[in-house]
Amino acid sequence: MKFKLFFSIAVTALLAMSCGPKATTPKPPVAKKIAKELTIHGDTRIDNYYWMNQREDTAVINYLKAENSYTDAMMKHTEEFQTKLFDEMIARIKKTDESVPAKSNGFYYYSRTEGDAEYPLYCRKEGDLDAEEQIMLNVPEMAQGYSFFSIGDYSVSENNKILAYSEDTLSRRRYTIKFKSLVDDKVYSDEIVNTTGGITWASDNKTVFYTVKHPETLLPYKVFKHVLGTPVEKDELVYEEKDNTFYTFCYKTKSRKYIIIGSTSTLSAEYRYIDASKPNSEFSIFQAREKDLEYSIDHFKGDFYIRTNYQAKNFRLMKTPVTKTTKENWMEVIPNRDDVYLSNFEIFENYLVVGERKNGLNQLRIRRWADNEEHYLDFGEETYDAWISTNPEFETDVLRYGYTSLTTPSSTIDYNMTTKVKTVMKQQEVVGDFDKSNYEAKRIWATAEDGTKVPVSLVYRKDKFKKGTNPLWLSAYGSYGSSSDVYFSSVRLSLLDRGFVVATAHVRGGQEMGRYWYEDGKLLKKKNTFTDFNTCAEYMVAEGYAAKDKVFAWGGSAGGLLMGAICNMRPDLYRGVIAAVPFVDVVTTMLDESIPLTTGEFDEWGNPKNKEYYDYMLSYSPYDNVEAKDYPAMLVTTGLHDSQVQYWEPAKWVAKLRDMKTDHNPLLIKINMDFGHGGASGRFERYHEVALEYAFVLDLVGITK
Known part of the structure; x- marks a missing residue:
């Protein structure tokens, strides 16, 4: 039962003085103290402001508004300066811009912004970059009427005809999944609420897997299966995480052959998998969870590849046949090193790319499958960041990676792993007179x-x-x-x-x-x-x-x-x-x-x-x-x-x-x-x-x- 809040709020607005240069100093809100005893282990703490944790209470809201009024009054003399700062910040941003297209399943996907629009357009082109543009999501239109609007994720069915996407209009990270035909722009009536936003398509072009959040704790804890056109309330529960120290999620391997359900805590992990072409099959456990055993998986040809801390403090890369997934079958690909942290990896048909961290800096290591010949990329700056970017295709010798430093604008670079030629596909444009040599x-x-x-x-x-x-x-x-x-x-x-x-x-x-x-x-x-x-x-x-x-x-x-x-x-x-x-x-x-x-x-x-x-x-x-x-x-x-x-x-x-x-x-x-x-x-x-x-x-x- 809610208790009544009694507190005093004293806020004096900043007064404009017509007869002198001095303004009255605003006075801050003063919150009433209501002692709350919190006792555990024989120790009692007194929390005088515990009452503030009632988001729906009018008195709490009024108190928060009073704090805002006080801040506005105290910062009023900087309002023009704030406007100047804001204007110069956005003046450096290229308003009409476009991301570098990434090819996936026959289409090039990208986003672009127009003029003063706050939100992007999500687009694609079929076959090549000279094809006609298709706008999949017009977010500026979708966001109209909302104080907050965010697209969590979008995913296209295997036949490239249906778009599933998720949106949040409250900023609580509780996403609603919706569906849209990319053939005739029809929006389906199916809507799935209270999800993490992630969407995983099976290969049948009608089944999706998604994760919902606990209504109170917001922990992602259940994975459901939805068949397009059927009632959402009848969706099948395919996995429930019973341990509330674990988070659960779902994704499809880069090979598009397996659907994976993951459950991870800070120090442990467990994965389950099914054939993506058989969405009604039972999920198999990859490796049962163990205390302090962390791992993550992806698939290539006949093997799963595993990044793990199994007998490896700084993680190592291993692989195992798809028919023998438990850890006694894992074979080492890249060993643990005390001075190098293995952070991630990307698999291509002819190459393996490993993200590593040494001496505080990210490195990209390239290894050819045929003969294990390998090299590292040279970035040439004292302090920087580099990362594996979007690489949805196996059949390419081009690695797309990102690069930035404190003086180098963010860049998208294509690196031919065979010829060792780098091509800067895009570098963030800074509008104005920016010169990095300064x-x-x-x-x-x-x-x-x-x-x-x-x-x-x-x-x-x-x-x-x-x-x-x-x-x-x-x-x-x-x-x-x-x-x-x-x-x-x-x-x-x-x-x-x-x-x-x-x-x-x-x-x-x-x-x-x-x-x-x-x-x-x-x-x-x-x-x-x-x-x-x-x-x-x-x-x-x-x-x-x-x-x-x-x-x-x-x-x-x-x-x-x-x-x-x-x-x-x-x-x-x-x-x-x-x-x-x-x-x-x-x-x-x-x-x-x-x-x-x-x-x-x-x-x-x-x-x-x-x-x-x-x-x-x-x-x-x-x-x-x-x-x-x-x-x-x-x-x-x-x-x-x-x-x-x-x-x-x-x-x-x-x-x-x-x-x-x-x-x-x-x-x-x-x-x-x-x-x-x-x-x-x-x-x-x-x-x-x-x-x-x-x-x-x-x-x-x-x-x-």
């Missing part, structure tokens, strides 16, 4: 408290750099083994051209330096992530890449947890901090298994029902460690419909900080009432939030134009 990128190494060398990638504009004087924008993520690879950003030029050094700290908890790097930044070693970041900030100041009083930090989601932790641990290091959709109420969230994603993350953070993990988690949880002391200036962002990190975490955190902190630095929160975890869906609209973040930081260092 900028310099470097990779440096900071030494952590335990002696570990932590890489930092940085970029600055040469003519704006003066040792020891520049403001610094330092970001990191550091969780889930997700590596923070560098990339070019035309938006970032708005900081670089105003004298900022922009850097990424590749802290532990990511996987930049291999599997060991990840394991040293999770569970009972999570604090390494936070201390690594602080070390990197200190090192950059010491080496003259930043002024001591102009260090700014940015992190989002789990990177927002990092922001909260560094604010508690070393608030003196930072002039300002931006925490985007931050995961800051760690203990309470991880104790509540009804909250989306909680149970699937016990292997990442630990289960606080275990006292050892509870105590450790409690020692760093940003919300639980707010103290009466000075904090940096802070801007926090969230979305009301966020399904990844619930809005109340940052809202509670800000309320507690405002009540306890002893400084007079600005503390602002911006709640997007229409969107979720990923922010706005439009290609330009999303930059309004970036303009707010940039204006917040630039204003703090006195840059107003």
Whole structure:
């Protein structure tokens, strides 16, 4: 039963003063404290803002709106600057643009944008690129009338005649699957709600497999089979995941011969498969799940290929006949190496391509099947990112890969693996006077408290750099083994051209330096992530890449947890901090298994029902460690419909900080009432939030134009 909320909100609007230059200072909202006792392991925490977790409560909504009003008032003097920043950001973006077409099953598929449209058109051409264009999805038309609109996935039937696609109109990542004839544009009446968005066609051109989410936790947990034209409510359940620490999903192998159901947790995996031409057959288990056994599979000719950590900390590549899939039959193709992490692979008729990570950088390794002759691609820059791109066809010697660096715009490159000739198919065009020679990128190494060398990638504009004087924008993520690879950003030029050094700290908890790097930044070693970041900030100041009083930090989601932790641990290091959709109420969230994603993350953070993990988690949880002391200036962002990190975490955190902190630095929160975890869906609209973040930081260092 809902309890009645009593709290006071005091917001004074910014007043325009006609008789003097000074404006009245806005006053922030003050949330009423309603003590909630949370007891476990004999320990009681008092949460005064627990009441904020009622998304449908009018009083909560009014409080969030009051916070927005306060932020708007505090940032009002930057409104013109925000508009200028937004305008210059989108002015660098080529408005009418097109992706590089990718050939699949006789058609070339691509997307393109027109003018000021926020959304793309998804198109194809049959046979060759001179054929007539067919617009499969006109997303600008589809998105009309929605504050948020996103296409999750689209998939074409084997006979190329029917398009299945998924859409989200709320930003909760709960997609509705729909179907459309590509012969006469007829839209079928079949609609499947509450899915992950993924769609897998069987070979019969009428059967699709899809995954639905748990109605409360949003965990993907059931795979259904739908036959086009039949009632959705009669769809057959083909798999249900009973372990709520696992996520389930479905896909088709590159060979198009097998349909795969996967179930994975942080540290374990299990796959099932059927012949794609026999959609009514029973799924067979590939290799039963085992604790700490991770693997993923694809198919080529008579074998399945397996990327796995089986007796291989940094993963290795193996294969097995399709008739003998359990691990005792697996044969090694590429061995484990202590200094090289095997991240992914792509199979072609004549070549194997392996994505690897060494010394913090991605590498692409090419091996010819005929004689095992191999070579690596040379990228020629000190810090960069390269990845295997879209390669749906087996019968080609051309590898399509992507490349970018802090100074090189994102590029799509076709590489002939036989002749070793690279062809740049497309490079992101930066509209205006961008010249990459004006900028310099470097990779440096900071030494952590335990002696570990932590890489930092940085970029600055040469003519704006003066040792020891520049403001610094330092970001990191550091969780889930997700590596923070560098990339070019035309938006970032708005900081670089105003004298900022922009850097990424590749802290532990990511996987930049291999599997060991990840394991040293999770569970009972999570604090390494936070201390690594602080070390990197200190090192950059010491080496003259930043002024001591102009260090700014940015992190989002789990990177927002990092922001909260560094604010508690070393608030003196930072002039300002931006925490985007931050995961800051760690203990309470991880104790509540009804909250989306909680149970699937016990292997990442630990289960606080275990006292050892509870105590450790409690020692760093940003919300639980707010103290009466000075904090940096802070801007926090969230979305009301966020399904990844619930809005109340940052809202509670800000309320507690405002009540306890002893400084007079600005503390602002911006709640997007229409969107979720990923922010706005439009290609330009999303930059309004970036303009707010940039204006917040630039204003703090006195840059107003």
